[in-house]
Amino acid sequence: MSTNNNISRRSFVKNISLASGGLILACNYSLFSNEMNTTNAVEFNPNLFVQLNTDGSLILIASRSEMGNGVRTSLTSVIADEMEADWNQVSVKQAVGDAKYGDQNTDGSRSILYLYETMRKMGAMTKAMLITAAAKTWQVPESECHAQNHFVIHTGGKKIGFGALAETAKTLEIPTNITYKNPKDFKYIGKSLKSIDVANYANGSAIFGIDKRLPNMKFAAIARCPVTFGTVQSFDKSAAMKIRGVLDVIEIPRIEKPFGPLGGIAVIATSTWAAFEGKKALAITWNYGKNETYDSEAYMVEITKNVHQPAKVEKEIGNVDQAFASANKIIESTFQLPHLAHAPMEVPNAVAWVQGDTCQVWAPTQDPQTAREEVTAYLATTSDKVTLNVTFLGGGFGRKSKPDYIVEAVILSKAIHAPVQVVWTREDDIKHGYYHTVSSQYMKASLDNQGRVTGWLHRFALPSIMSTFTPGIEFAQNWEIATASDIPYEIKNLKVEVGQAPAHVRIGWMRSVINIPHGFAVNVFADELAFAANKDPLEFRLDLIGSDRLEDTKDPIKYDTKRLKNVLKRAAKNANWHQPLPNGHAYGIAVQYSFYTYVASVVEVSMLNDKIKVHNIYTVIDCGTVINSDTVKAQLEGAAIFGMSLAFYGKITAKNGIIEQNSFSDYPLIRMNEIPKVHVDIVESTENPTGVGEPGVPVIAPAIVNAIFKLTGKRYYNLPLSDYNLV
Amino acid sequence: MITLLINDKKYKLDIAPEMPLLWAIRDVIGLTGTKFGCGIGACGACKVLVNATATYSCLTPVKDVVGKKITTIEGTTPNLQLLQEAWAAFNVPQCGYCQPGQLITATSLLNTINNPSDTDIDEAMSGNICRCGTYQRIKSAIQHTVELKNQTK
Ligand code: FES
Ligand code: FES
Numbered sequence: 001m002s003t004n005n006n007i008s009r010r011s012f013v014k015n016i017s018l019a020s021g022g023l024i025l026a027c028n029y030s031l032f033s034n035e036m037n038t039t040n041a042v043e044f045n046p047n048l049f050v051q052l053n054t055d056g057s058l059i060l061i062a063s064r065s066e067m068g069n070g071v072r073t074s075l076t077s078v079i080a081d082e083m084e085a086d087w088n089q090v091s092v093k094q095a096v097g098d099a100k101y102g103d104q105n106t107d108g109s110r111s112i113l114y115l116y117e118t119m120r121k122m123g124a125m126t127k128a129m130l131i132t133a134a135a136k137t138w139q140v141p142e143s144e145c146h147a148q149n150h151f152v153i154h155t156g157g158k159k160i161g162f163g164a165l166a167e168t169a170k171t172l173e174i175p176t177n178i179t180y181k182n183p184k185d186f187k188y189i190g191k192s193l194k195s196i197d198v199a200n201y202a203n204g205s206a207i208f209g210i211d212k213r214l215p216n217m218k219f220a221a222i223a224r225c226p227v228t229f230g231t232v233q234s235f236d237k238s239a240a241m242k243i244r245g246v247l248d249v250i251e252i253p254r255i256e257k258p259f260g261p262l263g264g265i266a267v268i269a270t271s272t273w274a275a276f277e278g279k280k281a282l283a284i285t286w287n288y289g290k291n292e293t294y295d296s297e298a299y300m301v302e303i304t305k306n307v308h309q310p311a312k313v314e315k316e317i318g319n320v321d322q323a324f325a326s327a328n329k330i331i332e333s334t335f336q337l338p339h340l341a342h343a344p345m346e347v348p349n350a351v352a353w354v355q356g357d358t359c360q361v362w363a364p365t366q367d368p369q370t371a372r373e374e375v376t377a378y379l380a381t382t383s384d385k386v387t388l389n390v391t392f393l394g395g396g397f398g399r400k401s402k403p404d405y406i407v408e409a410v411i412l413s414k415a416i417h418a419p420v421q422v423v424w425t426r427e428d429d430i431k432h433g434y435y436h437t438v439s440s441q442y443m444k445a446s447l448d449n450q451g452r453v454t455g456w457l458h459r460f461a462l463p464s465i466m467s468t469f470t471p472g473i474e475f476a477q478n479w480e481i482a483t484a485s486d487i488p489y490e491i492k493n494l495k496v497e498v499g500q501a502p503a504h505v506r507i508g509w510m511r512s513v514i515n516i517p518h519g520f521a522v523n524v525f526a527d528e529l530a531f532a533a534n535k536d537p538l539e540f541r542l543d544l545i546g547s548d549r550l551e552d553t554k555d556p557i558k559y560d561t562k563r564l565k566n567v568l569k570r571a572a573k574n575a576n577w578h579q580p581l582p583n584g585h586a587y588g589i590a591v592q593y594s595f596y597t598y599v600a601s602v603v604e605v606s607m608l609n610d611k612i613k614v615h616n617i618y619t620v621i622d623c624g625t626v627i628n629s630d631t632v633k634a635q636l637e638g639a640a641i642f643g644m645s646l647a648f649y650g651k652i653t654a655k656n657g658i659i660e661q662n663s664f665s666d667y668p669l670i671r672m673n674e675i676p677k678v679h680v681d682i683v684e685s686t687e688n689p690t691g692v693g694e695p696g697v698p699v700i701a702p703a704i705v706n707a708i709f710k711l712t713g714k715r716y717y718n719l720p721l722s723d724y725n726l727v
Numbered sequence: 728m729i730t731l732l733i734n735d736k737k738y739k740l741d742i743a744p745e746m747p748l749l750w751a752i753r754d755v756i757g758l759t760g761t762k763f764g765c766g767i768g769a770c771g772a773c774k775v776l777v778n779a780t781a782t783y784s785c786l787t788p789v790k791d792v793v794g795k796k797i798t799t800i801e802g803t804t805p806n807l808q809l810l811q812e813a814w815a816a817f818n819v820p821q822c823g824y825c826q827p828g829q830l831i832t833a834t835s836l837l838n839t840i841n842n843p844s845d846t847d848i849d850e851a852m853s854g855n856i857c858r859c860g861t862y863q864r865i866k867s868a869i870q871h872t873v874e875l876k877n878q879t880k
Contacts, residue, residue, distance in 0.1 A: 068821030068859045194818045201823030202814040204760020204800030208824060211759035219754065244743050271742075272763070273750035345764055345772060345824040345858045394762070394824025395858050426765040630818055634861070638821055641860025664769035664856060673849040675862045 044166035046129050046174065048100060049079060049122045056150060056163030058089045063101040064111040065366050066094070066197065067344075067393035067400070068638070069693050070631035071111050073196045075119055077188040078627060082123025082181055083130075084147035085162065087188060092196050097368025097388035106366040107401045107509070109595040109691025112627055116689050120180055128175045133168035134160050183625075183686065192630035197392070209364035209391040212351040214419040218247060220412050221275035221423060224264040224432050227288040227657035228505045229254065235265050239281040245274025249282070252411050258469045259374055261408045262432060268416055272423050279425075292657040294504035299654075300336055300440060303461040306499030307334065307442040311459055312475060315485040318493030323455025327446030331532050335443070335521040336718040339652035340436035341667060342510050346394020347429045352409035353419035358385045363406045364393035371403035375410050397511040397642075402434050430667055431659040434508025435652055437462040439517040440499075443525045451533025453544060456491045458484045461499030462517060463507050474502045476514075483518040488564055488593055489526075490546025505654065511642060512697035515594040519698030520705075520719070523590035527706040528715060537589055537706065538572050557596050557688060564593055567600040567620040567683065574681055575602035575618040584608075585615065588707030590699040595691025598622040598683075601640070601699040604676070605707035612708060612726050614644060614676040619696060621680070624687035636680040636696040643700025644676075645669045648727045651720050668722075729789050733758070734802035744790035748782075749773045751789050752799060760800035760827050764856065771855030772828040774835075775799050781835035783854075800827035806837040809875065813868035821859035829855050833869050842873060 044052040051059040060076035072092045080090055095101050103114065127147050134152035135142040137160065144155045153159045183189070200206040225231060237249035247268045254263030267278035324330060350363035352375075359379055365371045365388070372388040379386070393400055409422040424432075439462035446455040466477045476498045485496040510516075530540035542565055551559040568591045572578075575587060584606050591600040604616040617640045626632055649668040653660045661667040701719060708726070709715045721727050731738045731751065738756055747766075752758050752775070764772030766785045773785040776798035798804055810833050813819075820826045829852070836843055836851040843851070848869055857865070 066822075068823070070821075194815065195820065197823065198815045198818055198820060199811075201820035201826050202811040202830065204758075204827045206823055207759070208762075210763065211753075213757060213759070271746070271750050271754040273746055273754070276766070343858060345762070345770070345822065345856065347763070392824075393822060395822045397858075423763070426767070426770075634818065634821055634864070637863055638860035641862065642858075663765050663767055665767060669856050669858060670860070670862075671854075671856060672852040672862045672866065675866075678863055 044170045046126045046169070047122050049119070050083070050126050052126070052162055052166045052169070054163050054166050056089055056161050057091065058085050058162070059091055059093050061095050062092050063095040063104050064115070065106040065368070065390055065393055065396065067106065067366065067396035069106065069111070069635065070195055070628060071106065073193055074112060074628040074631055075115055076196070077193050078116060078119035079123035081186055081188040082120045083127045084149065086150035087193070089150055090196070094390050097372040097390065099369060104367065104369050105401060106396070107398065109597070109694045112689045113596065113691060116625070116627065121178065124178045124180050125175060128178050129169045129172050130162055130165045132172055132175070133165040137165070137168060190626050190629065193628050194630070206392050208346050208394045209351070209362060210346055210349045210394070210423060212362040212391060212421065214351065214353060217351065217419040217421055218268050218416065219270065219272045219275045219423065220266050220268050220409070220420050221272070221279040221425065222252070222264045222266045222408060222428070223279050223282050223284055224262045224428065225286045225288065226431065227286070228291045229262070230286050230288040230291070231263065232265060233285040233287045235285070236283040239283065240267055240278040243274060243278045243281055245270040246278040248416060249278070250412065250415055252408065255378070255407065257374070259370070259402050259404050259407070261404045261411065266412055268412065268420065275423070276425060288657055291504045294654045294657040296339065296438060296653040296655070299438065299504070303499060303501045304334060304336065304440040306461045306501065307440050307459045311461070311497040311499040313495065313497050314481045315494070315496040320455045320457055320493045320495040323493040324444070324446045327454060328449040329447040329532055330444065331447070331529055332442070332444040333525055333528060333717055335441040335524065337439045337517050337520060338650070338719065339438045339505070340510060340646055340650045341430050341433045341652050341661070342397040342399035343429060343667060343669065344393070344395030344397055344399055347424040347426060348399065348405035349421065349423045350406040350409040351419060351421045352406070352413040354379070354410060354414040357381055359410060360387050360389070361406060361410065362389045362391055363403070364391050364396070364400055365403060365406065366393065366396045366401035367403070370401070371406045374403050374407050378407050378410055379414070398509045399434065402508055426663045430652070430661050430663060434468065434506045436510040436516065437465070437507050441517060441521040443521055445525070445529055447529065447533050451535055453489070453491055453529060455493040456489070457495045457497070458521070459497040459499060460484065460517070460521070461501040463501045463503035465507050465509055467503035468506050468508060474500050476501070480514045483514050483594070487522060488559065488561060489544045504657070512594060512694040515592055515694070515698040516646065519590070519592045519594070520702045523592070523699065523702030524705050524715070524717065527588070527702070527709065531709070538568065538577055541568060541589070541591065557690070559593065563598045563622050564591060567591065567598045567622050570681060570683070571600040571602045571618050571620040574620065574679060575604070575616070577602060584711070586707045586710035588703040588705065588710060590703040590706065592695065592698045594695045594698060597690045597692065597695040599695045599699055601703050603700065603703040603707050605704060605711060607711055610725065612721070614704060617676050617678045617700070619678065619680050620683065621692070621696065622683035622685060623690045623692050623695070624685050625689040626682055627689060629682055632682055632692050633680045635692045637678045639694070639696025640678045640700055641670050641675065643697045644674070644704070647701035647704050647719055647721060648674070649720050649722050651723070730793060731789060731797060732795070733797045734799060740789070742789065745788045747785050748775065748787045748789050748792055748797070749784035752784060758799055758801050762824055762827055764825070764828070771832060772825050774828045774831040774855070776804070776831055776835060779835065779838040781832045800830060804834060807831070807834040809872050810834055810837070810868065813872045817864045817868040817871065819861050819864040819868050821861050825855060825857045829857065829865055833865070836869070837872065842877070843869070
């Protein structure tokens, strides 16, 4: 079975592979960047990621985007640790979007996985050079020197600070032979480091994209066609122009590319508010186009029909039909999940300033290189003319890897010859997203007389993310199938089929992506089978995962059922799974392997006056080597809430092609009065570090649904639970 | 002309009296710590203290707060400072975007109730959304601040 399911999902955009980590190294060994040399006092740049000043201050470069993932702290702490640097001397600088940093796409929970070794190398390389510099200064063998806490120390007792060595180190060759620290000596890696940015977040000084200000900057809001890919037929700007602060009204075209702006009418103003008011005052007649017929309710009926009849076979092992024919018991269920919107707290926004043939952008982006490419293409220029500055991101969740909003700002700045900030309203964000897919899934399984699963059919239909890139694609594609076909269960007869599902809105990836629908259906169905077999859901699941084995995949990272069973058992143990709960409370359990990481959650639910309450969530994660345990904990706490939001409320619907939801009023999210206690337990491991940001999400909704079944005997196959008046 | 008193500083602004305080603060004065999240009073990202009470600045026209004392996240009041320290100690923020609004709301809570119960905290804080889901730590940081205050009394 192949398990590259989650990690390679963006390989269609650019040919990114695991090898891209190597690219960073390749370029760094040969590159001495002057980028950071802003003053004459600047000193030692052994590689792109490290700058040591003579006063000992150390500037480390974060090449990935900070959006709550803690990456600015965790990546740089790896360098500092290998370098034996003092964390108090470190400040972090955000890299601009540039291929010289290697792949900068902060997506797919890959930042640590790809960059861990690279960052260690950057640190170890720097340390080696500092030791050589000290040995040279003292005229002693290098073997008699070691580095510790920002000093190089000689066995004879002499010591010299890193800063004082910068001048000499600068003149040295890049070492080819470097040694790494023994992991047991790590000072920062695996420990709990506070976010380097925490104080700036708490005092309001952290600059997000929406906070960027330039002299003479104008503000812009854009009215886009309510139906995806509709166009402007005519518009009247007179009322808008009368609003105080409105400067101009400009039509912008749609750019027919995956990340192209939708087009529409832009209002340029002296404040965001004036731009928003101007936008409201526009009178626009739209050509809705062919997506006008999109009705998500009817669409669900249609794709459900497609999974209730034979579809495209993507995988078959053994003979499912035969297993079904000789079954002791047959169970079948259909699962329906709606579209979701990312809704990061900071709406899409960007500042652009086109001056002559150069362009500066400041934007909250998960993928500055792709953004830079899109801007370069729009301006029909070369990338050296485009600078893409990455600000803090007020959440991303996948939305901010799609730079349509950045190109909008560039179009407008070019048009009015001034710096422009484009700000989406919350309504724009909810109504013009790259939605998480809508899905219908049919599952059928056979049990023998011992209650063991003998046959398993998973047939699903969902509009593919690929439809955004290649219009006309109407079936789920490779990585969207792999989570179903590479299911970690030991089942002899298994079949996965894919039904037709054309897209009528832009489909995009959202935190944990295809694992949301597949994780939901598989985990709820497995629970249903356990009850049908009259077995404990935990024991049943462990049996289903089966023997200890490393799957024989082409992927460099092998899939380990022992680790999967371990997180499941440990979550159950932490929750005291076999102990009775207070009356009216029940547990549900779910487990998912995604982004190379193993996660299980046990959820404790009660019901009062027909409303459910989640009291506790016990999550266990095995993500290999942990860089920053507090970040992992925080990500899993957040993932539990994200998962609850989609389980309770998450629903985007369309009528006559128009998205029906508007804002947090009708696209609600979990609030403080609804939160459970989230208990996070991290498996200690020396395996490669793997994804942390996403894998905690997909287990939550199915575990809640399983707990509700235990409690009430009623099984909910569709989300959100608000549709059943349960929340 | 509209005169506003923000963080103990007077600003004379040539703006429409209907302009929401949020945009006067962010776009005209240039204090960007106060955030835009929805513009309809549904998320709390925009909250500032008007006198001592957390207020949705996205819903408050500037003409309504003339002569009142406005405090933003960049300002100082004793409870805000204590809470900011707790926020750092508990490493509360993830993306950080909602946190100014959360801190202002928590400050307002401690300005009104000395010893808030769990329910008081939930009630006060439920107007503030955190998409990153940092609620548990926000709650712990508030409880910790209350304990600290009680100890030093
Ligand atoms: S921006 Fe004011 S409540 Fe959301
Ligand atoms: S920390 Fe990201 S929205 Fe609250």
